[in-house]
Amino acid sequence: MEYEDRYLQAQKPKYDCLLFDLDDTLYPLSCGLAAACGQNIKDYMVEHLGIEKSKITELGNLLYKNYGTTMAGLRAIGYDFDYDEYHSYVHGRLPYENLKPDPVLRNLLQSLPIRKVIFTNADKVHALRVLAKLGLEDCFEGIICFETLNPTHKNTISDDEDDIEFVGSAVTAAAKTTSNRTEIFDIIDHFSRPNPGAELPKTPIVCKPSVTAIERALEIANINPQRTLFFEDSVRNIQAGKRVDLHTVLVGTSQREKGADYALESIHNLRQAVPEIWEAEIKTEGYPGKLARETPVTA
Ligand SMILES: [Mg+2]
Numbered sequence: 001m002e003y004e005d006r007y008l009q010a011q012k013p014k015y016d017c018l019l020f021d022l023d024d025t026l027y028p029l030s031c032g033l034a035a036a037c038g039q040n041i042k043d044y045m046v047e048h049l050g051i052e053k054s055k056i057t058e059l060g061n062l063l064y065k066n067y068g069t070t071m072a073g074l075r076a077i078g079y080d081f082d083y084d085e086y087h088s089y090v091h092g093r094l095p096y097e098n099l100k101p102d103p104v105l106r107n108l109l110q111s112l113p114i115r116k117v118i119f120t121n122a123d124k125v126h127a128l129r130v131l132a133k134l135g136l137e138d139c140f141e142g143i144i145c146f147e148t149l150n151p152t153h154k155n156t157i158s159d160d161e162d163d164i165e166f167v168g169s170a171v172t173a174a175a176k177t178t179s180n181r182t183e184i185f186d187i188i189d190h191f192s193r194p195n196p197g198a199e200l201p202k203t204p205i206v207c208k209p210s211v212t213a214i215e216r217a218l219e220i221a222n223i224n225p226q227r228t229l230f231f232e233d234s235v236r237n238i239q240a241g242k243r244v245d246l247h248t249v250l251v252g253t254s255q256r257e258k259g260a261d262y263a264l265e266s267i268h269n270l271r272q273a274v275p276e277i278w279e280a281e282i283k284t285e286g287y288p289g290k291l292a293r294e295t296p297v298t299a
Pocket of ligand 1: 022024025232234
């Protein structure tokens with residue numbers, strides 16, 4: 001018995017990090033931001049890139065499906081535009097007023113003395129704005145966002161380690177390039193062929209659900225996937241997370257999909273659905289509590 005007690009004392013907590021997607025995970029889809037964002041992306045494609053209105057829906061779907069985000073797809077097929085301009089256009093007019101402070105979620109998060117990190121494909125300005133609206137700006141150790149995985153300075157995405165910023169703080173603006181439609185890969189035509197032979201062009205943008213993006217995020221934030229719970233509303237991101245050994249929680253449905261270890265209708269159900277997170281706390285008497293990397297969200 002004594003041995004068993006000692007063993008339990010020495011046992012590490014099952015999880016030491018919670019990794020959260022932002023949009024439609026920390027607040028419900030019904031807030032309407034996703035729908036508005038989708039419309040803004042379509043408007044951007046017409047107004048800024050001069051794409052024919054009749055092609056927008058099909059093109060957008062193909063790009064999203066094949067590249068993770070429409071933005072990543074647009075870059076892959078040859079459109080050139082300024083990332084900051086794109087983000088401010090598609091996020092700038094979102095109905096942020098629909099997001100209200102969420103004291104229930106805030107209390108839940110604050111009751112967990114383990115690392116909590118945001119991992120979003122969106123840009124830093126949007127992430128900070130959403131967290132502020134939800135009243136959660138001080139609940140996370142850091143944010144891995146678009147700028148973190150795509151550090152841009154000069155004209156290109158940099159591979160230089162020194163350019164990587166965990167919290168996506170001030171990033172030198174990308175080169176102000178104008179829309180360039182000279183060599184656009186016709187992805188609609190590509191998929192309309194019975195047997196598309198040519199390979200799809202690659203995107204320079206690193207984003208979920210690419211495994212590379214997730215591995216990079218884990219490395220930057222010094223996260224061990226086997227001791228981390230990954231919360232996401234996107235099934236394909238959950239499946240990608242599973243491929244890198246993360247424990248996965250699908251949010252927004254109680255229906256577990258392939259790749260999801262847990263499924264929550266709402267993030268508010270966290271305590272009921274994943275009680276192990278709190279149980280771990282009991283077993284970790286003497287847990288240092290000090291975070292490995294303390295970086296305030298409000299950089
Ligand atoms: Mg999401």
